[in-house]
Amino acid sequence: MGSDSTSDSNNPQLQDCLFCKMVRGEIPIQKVFEDDHTLAFDDINPQAPTHVLIIPKTHTDSIADTKDPAIFAHVLASAQKIAEAKSLSHFRIVSNNGQEAGQSVFHLHIHLLAGRPLSWPPG
Numbered sequence: 001m002g003s004d005s006t007s008d009s010n011n012p013q014l015q016d017c018l019f020c021k022m023v024r025g026e027i028p029i030q031k032v033f034e035d036d037h038t039l040a041f042d043d044i045n046p047q048a049p050t051h052v053l054i055i056p057k058t059h060t061d062s063i064a065d066t067k068d069p070a071i072f073a074h075v076l077a078s079a080q081k082i083a084e085a086k087s088l089s090h091f092r093i094v095s096n097n098g099q100e101a102g103q104s105v106f107h108l109h110i111h112l113l114a115g116r117p118l119s120w121p122p123g
């Protein structure tokens with residue numbers, strides 16, 4: 001898609017986007033946090049006791065495609081608030097950019113993982 005977009009009802013790609021559907025309330029989520037710019041919810045296939053996905057409400061495909069750097073600030077600030085609210089002693093933030101890096105949903109998101117020892121390097 002290549003640009004930051006709002007949920008345009010005339011744009012079929014955004015209509016089909018799984019995470020845009022969550023922003024619009026069309027798919028149920030276990031909501032963890034929400035503000036004007038971001039939505040956070042539990043991952044359906046958790047890889048750690050805490051596995052939260054934090055997404056911008058505005059659609060952008062990935063880190064590489066994001067034009068507005070404020071989007072990065074919003075998702076990271078939300079991650080910080082969630083970590084604080086959950087009193088996480090340690091955590092990891094990951095964003096997979098591109099299919100070969102493991103990205104499977106092409107709406108920018110960061111994973112917040114915590115609650116177990118997190119080894120390095122990641123696979």
Ligand code: 5GP
Nearest residue numbers: 029041042043044045096102103104105106
């Ligand atoms: P990616 O693989 O793109 O880095 O991350 C996408 C994440 O979305 C995966 O961890 C996957 O488990 C999660 N996911 C995919 N479909 C759903 C869904 O319908 N609901 C929720 N809560 N998470 C989902």
Ligand code: ZN
Nearest residue numbers: 017020059107
């Ligand atoms: Zn989307």
